Amino acid sequence: MELALSLGDAPKPFTFLDKTPKLSNKDLGFCMGLGTSSGSRSSDEKTREARESEEDDGDERRRVSSDPPLQLDLLPFTPVLRTHQPSSQLRFPWLTDNLASEPGSSDGPGRGLDVNRFPTVATAAEETDDGAALSSPNSTVSSFQMDFCVRNGGRSKRDLDVETERASSRASDDEENGSTRKKLRLSKEQSAFLEESFKEHSTLNPKQKLALAKQLNLRPRQVEVWFQNRRARTKLKQTEVDCEYLKRCCETLTEENRRLQKELQELRALKTSQPFYMQLPATTLTMCPSCERVATTTTTTSGTNGNTTATTTTATTTNNTTNSAAMSLAKARLYPFSSQVQAHMQQAPAHQAAS
DNA sequence: ATGGGGACCCGCCTTACCTCA
DNA sequence: TGTGAGGTAAGGCGGGTCCCC
Numbered sequence A: 001m002e003l004a005l006s007l008g009d010a011p012k013p014f015t016f017l018d019k020t021p022k023l024s025n026k027d028l029g030f031c032m033g034l035g036t037s038s039g040s041r042s043s044d045e046k047t048r049e050a051r052e053s054e055e056d057d058g059d060e061r062r063r064v065s066s067d068p069p070l071q072l073d074l075l076p077f078t079p080v081l082r083t084h085q086p087s088s089q090l091r092f093p094w095l096t097d098n099l100a101s102e103p104g105s106s107d108g109p110g111r112g113l114d115v116n117r118f119p120t121v122a123t124a125a126e127e128t129d130d131g132a133a134l135s136s137p138n139s140t141v142s143s144f145q146m147d148f149c150v151r152n153g154g155r156s157k158r159d160l161d162v163e164t165e166r167a168s169s170r171a172s173d174d175e176e177n178g179s180t181r182k183k184l185r186l187s188k189e190q191s192a193f194l195e196e197s198f199k200e201h202s203t204l205n206p207k208q209k210l211a212l213a214k215q216l217n218l219r220p221r222q223v224e225v226w227f228q229n230r231r232a233r234t235k236l237k238q239t240e241v242d243c244e245y246l247k248r249c250c251e252t253l254t255e256e257n258r259r260l261q262k263e264l265q266e267l268r269a270l271k272t273s274q275p276f277y278m279q280l281p282a283t284t285l286t287m288c289p290s291c292e293r294v295a296t297t298t299t300t301t302s303g304t305n306g307n308t309t310a311t312t313t314t315a316t317t318t319n320n321t322t323n324s325a326a327m328s329l330a331k332a333r334l335y336p337f338s339s340q341v342q343a344h345m346q347q348a349p350a351h352q353a354a355s
Numbered sequence B: 001a002t003g004g005g006g007a008c009c010c011g012c013c014t015t016a017c018c019t020c021a
Numbered sequence C: 001t002g003t004g005a006g007g008t009a010a011g012g013c014g015g016g017t018c019c020c021c
Helices: A043-053 A060-066 A079-083 A097-101 A137-144 A157-176 A188-200 A206-216 A220-273 A275-279 A324-347 A349-354
Strands: A003-007 A030-034 A282-287 A293-302 A308-317
Touching: A188 A206, A188 A220, A206 A220
Parallel strands: none
Antiparallel strands: A003 A030, A282 A293, A293 A308
């Protein structure tokens, strides 16, 4: 049985270079179905996809470390974070055309997630190291120094103060003992934005990573780790769904098998009690394992001399698109049934006489 | 043309930390 | 107040791919 499950949409090219400012989430969502699975993309496919997305950028990897850093304007503040509108209206940093075409962009950069401009916040020179220069313990402090007051429409000021205080407290702790492993919690806004970005693309190319990092005031390494962990969580969730579904399939098939066994017993009992069963047409269903044709063979033996035999056979080709689970179910139903019935028929004296 | 080395990314596993009941 | 469970950011490792020499 083949089980295809997918979270989100099918692989598709990156759209961060698209000229359309609209983000389409129509293909997003949770899909579960039976049938031929497209399979998970191999790493080289994904690499190729990422590379294709970078074609216009030349060799992105080398540029990251050698060329001047990307100067990406922060987006005008996204309505979703201000007014809790549907998340589909979130805009991502790589959709740079949004900036130019946004009529209300007079607010200027910095209103997106409103990154607080601390002196230690990622400078252009720091970003060229892809986080290496930002990886000092103190650099993570800036992750929590975002200006929540402007954009947290649905949250109380008290909550924001608590969160900011926690962040600053942790930051000070990190400053005290810089050797301790830092465990930083991303803010809800950062997580939500990363989540929306993940819905768009479950993997990031360097440009997207840098843009997201800058947008959220995180280190690129943090964005990268978040996506890695997010993919792992998705996979885990998917495995759980798979397991649950297969469990249900197993239960269904077990029940079906039980029912058929009972049916077979009834037929056997009927045979022993009513020997004239021969007057009824015996129908045998067989399926070719290779071509998956289902053949229905009806054999009628009539007359007293037993030499009149009529056999009609119809073949039905199953739709190739029929899901494999159904095929497996059919096979489970047909093969035991046909083999047992055929064996049963061969044991019948009248059938032997007819043959 | 071929192979080695480096850079980069990914998945997987694990650890360490945080939050909450 | 202490504690265990669950969530999650981050570290480490191995493997794959690509590019350069």
